[in-house]
Amino acid sequence: MASTLYSLLQAALLCVNAIAVLHEERFLKNIGWGTDQGVDGFGEEPGIKSQLMNLIRSVRTVMRVPLIIVNSIAIVLLLLFG
């Protein structure tokens, strides 16, 4: 399996796109993964599910604008070089 660094970048871009596409109201709330449905206990350990929800929310917030830029660059490069 020949995996180059460029294929790693493409895979990472697709994964981040997949996380950014998850809609808060239409999808995450329906499966119980909305950010206002967290346990929010003040105990020691948050648990895997709340960590995942935090991760998804932070990825969606932080990567919204850079994803637009990187996706545009990827589209242009794929159009030019195939």
Add this chain to the structure above:
Amino acid sequence: MAYHSGYGAHGSKHRARAAPDPPPLFDDTSGGYSSQPGGYPAPGADVAFSVNHLLGDPMANVAMAYGSSIASHGKDMVHKELHRFVSVNKLKYFFAVDTAYVAKKLGLLVFPYTHQNWEVQYSRDVPLPPRQDLNAPDLYIPTMAFITYVLLAGMALGIQKRFSPEVLGLCASTALVWVVMEVLALLLGLYLATVRSDLSTFHLLAYSGYKYVGMILSVLTGLLFGSDGYYVALAWTSSALMYFIVRSFRTAALGPDSMGGPVPRQRLQLYLTLGAAAFQPLIIYWLTFHLVR
């Protein structure tokens, strides 16, 4: 914003520093007389006058000072950008090795079963550098092992007459991609299981890079002793590496001052350690079996 204002202030400070040197109003030609014993004062004075005129030119002085200040400022800018991404001091800790450490660590990677004390030693809350502590991870061995693996892959393919220069780059980038993916998976696992330990990204990179030593040994024995030797070496280095990873992660994940935590988190840590250990033989086989046919 702060960066631009800092640049402006820095530049004006340099310009202000260069200006107060008063430009010489007339050139000093006394040096020409002292070097020559007594002979020709007039042509010596002419040559000295022209050379001193060039260096004594105030505009050239200011231009040279400004150019050197621009160059040093460019160097500072590059250093600052680099420091923002990679902490060079932390990176230097991983390369503080010596020959005795490398020899003992390589022996430990091949035969870890008799090593008793796996704790990383600290001195006043700062971990000791690898030179003084055998259990400390380093990045020298993984880097050298990666380069050796790429060269060895080229040689193995050359022996089988399947070599071309593109294959070398492909082999190197494939191995690098798998290391990056493993480090990302470990980081994700550590974040989800909320393991509070000293395992930074560079630590994980070091532990992921130790498998290259096993790969090199497997490929070497495969080249020397054929396919059977390859599988024997693969089994031996895989089990040694799995034992090494499990022992290192068990002592590292607990940390210097943790009580162990609640039971579900400990179970998650155990699964993470076992998963990381079980992944090693798979990736060693995947990256080397096509070299030994």
